[in-house]
Amino acid sequence: xxxxxxxxxxxxxxxxxxxxxxxxxxxxxxxxxxxxxxxxxxxxxxxxxxxxxxxxxxxxxxxxxxxxxxxxxxxxxxxxxxxxxxxxxxxxxxxxxxxxxxxxxxxxxxxxxxxxxxxxxxxxxxxxxxx
Amino acid sequence: xxxxxxxxxxxxxxxxxxxxxxxxxxxxxxxxxxxxxxxxxxxxxxxxxxxxxxxxxxxxxxxxxxxxxxxxxxxxxxxxxxxxxxxxxxxxxxxxxxxxxxxxxxxxxxxxxxxxxxxxxxxxxxxxxxx
DNA sequence: CGGATGTCAGTCGAACTGATATGA
DNA sequence: CTCATATCAGTTCGACTGACATCC
Numbered sequence: 001x002x003x004x005x006x007x008x009x010x011x012x013x014x015x016x017x018x019x020x021x022x023x024x025x026x027x028x029x030x031x032x033x034x035x036x037x038x039x040x041x042x043x044x045x046x047x048x049x050x051x052x053x054x055x056x057x058x059x060x061x062x063x064x065x066x067x068x069x070x071x072x073x074x075x076x077x078x079x080x081x082x083x084x085x086x087x088x089x090x091x092x093x094x095x096x097x098x099x100x101x102x103x104x105x106x107x108x109x110x111x112x113x114x115x116x117x118x119x120x121x122x123x124x125x126x127x128x129x130x131x
Numbered sequence: 132x133x134x135x136x137x138x139x140x141x142x143x144x145x146x147x148x149x150x151x152x153x154x155x156x157x158x159x160x161x162x163x164x165x166x167x168x169x170x171x172x173x174x175x176x177x178x179x180x181x182x183x184x185x186x187x188x189x190x191x192x193x194x195x196x197x198x199x200x201x202x203x204x205x206x207x208x209x210x211x212x213x214x215x216x217x218x219x220x221x222x223x224x225x226x227x228x229x230x231x232x233x234x235x236x237x238x239x240x241x242x243x244x245x246x247x248x249x250x251x252x253x254x255x256x257x258x259x260x261x262x
Numbered sequence: 263c264g265g266a267t268g269t270c271a272g273t274c275g276a277a278c279t280g281a282t283a284t285g286a
Numbered sequence: 287c288t289c290a291t292a293t294c295a296g297t298t299c300g301a302c303t304g305a306c307a308t309c310c
Contacts, residue, residue, distance in 0.1 A: 001160070001182075002259070003134055003137055003141070003255060004182055005182065005255070005259035006134055006255040006258040007138070008259070008262075009258055010134070010258065010261075012262060024275065024276085026275080026276070042292090043291075043292060051132075052276085053277065054291085054292065054293080055276090055278075055279090055292090055295095056275090056276050056277065056278085058292065058293050059275090059276080059293090059294090060275090060276085062293090079284075079286085080284065080285050081285095081290095081292085082291080082292070108261070111257065111258070112254065116254060119254065120254045121133055123243065123251040123254070124251075126242065127242070127243070128139070128140045130140050130141075130242050155300085157300070173268090174269090175266090175268085183300085183301095184300085185268065186268090186269075186270080186271095186300095187299090187302085188268095189268065189270080190270090191299090191300085193269090210309060211267045211268070211310070212309095213267085265309105265310085266310075267308080267310095268307090268308085268309105269305105269306080269307080270304100270305080273301100274301080274302080276298105276300090276301100277299080277300100278297085278298080278299100279295100279296090280294100280295090280296095281293105281294080282294075282295100283291105283292090283293080283294095284290100284291085285289105285290090285291085286288100286289080
């Protein structure tokens with residue numbers, strides 16, 4: 001519950017911004033992962049990085065492709081593997097929303113202080129690594 | 132994302148146990164809140180403690196009432212306010228699942244150590260309090 | 263009356279399972 | 287053939303909104 005409350009506290013600031021741009025949290029995670037990666041990602045890699053399931057991603061990607069936020073082509077070396085890339089339009093969205101995202105992160109840092117934010121990060125990573 | 136990963140890591144151990152008993156995470160949160168409170172809770176109080184929305188709760192409570200896990204009556208002093216209590220059957224479920232829940236928490240404690248778990252808790256609470 | 267509480271109805275997004283096409 | 291990757295189909299659940307009944 002503590003983890004949920006903390007996440008809810010952070011996201012409640014950020015969700016309205018996403019809604020303005022017609023994005024769900026999950027779609028935002030996809031866009032960020034693609035923008036951060038400097039290469040095309042497979043659906044499997046995306047699933048891992050965004051904590052989404054394959055079928056959910058599959059439908060989301062179809063919808064995001066219709067909105068021209070991402071592109072899907074199949075890999076040359078392995079035709080099973082999709083190549084998902086972010087489009088110029090998608091990247092534009094990320095760069096427009098990005099600053100507001102960092103602002104939310106900045107609030108967090110000014111609330112906790114840089115050292116304790118770092119501590120929090122390390123502890124969370126250790127919990128995540130338990131799996 | 133760090134908060135999500137940490138939570139996912141914790142819950143991935145626990146979710147199969149809930150599934151065994153036919154409970155969703157959200158229903159479990161309701162049961163725990165009711166078991167922890169030694170008095171009837173209103174839907175509003177439940178919403179606050181479980182991070183669920185009113186309408187979602189309303190439907191869930193109806194379903195849980197059909198399964199005889201909870202009871203709903205209206206308050207004497209204020210007929211708008213519902214009195215939600217846990218039934219004997221619901222309490223039985225909590226006491227059966229409880230130990231497994233604490234086992235998961237124990238894993239966390241043995242992974243981080245008691246001091247750092249405490250630190251994590253405090254940091255998370257501070258983030259949650261930002262709202 | 264105005265404000266609070268809870269429920270209902272309906273829509274939407276995502277989780278999840280099982281089956282299937284395709285290719286390594 | 288096997289295994290992996292991705293998608294499809296279908297169901298279920300909760301988020302969310304707007305309307306509404308009820309009561310303070």
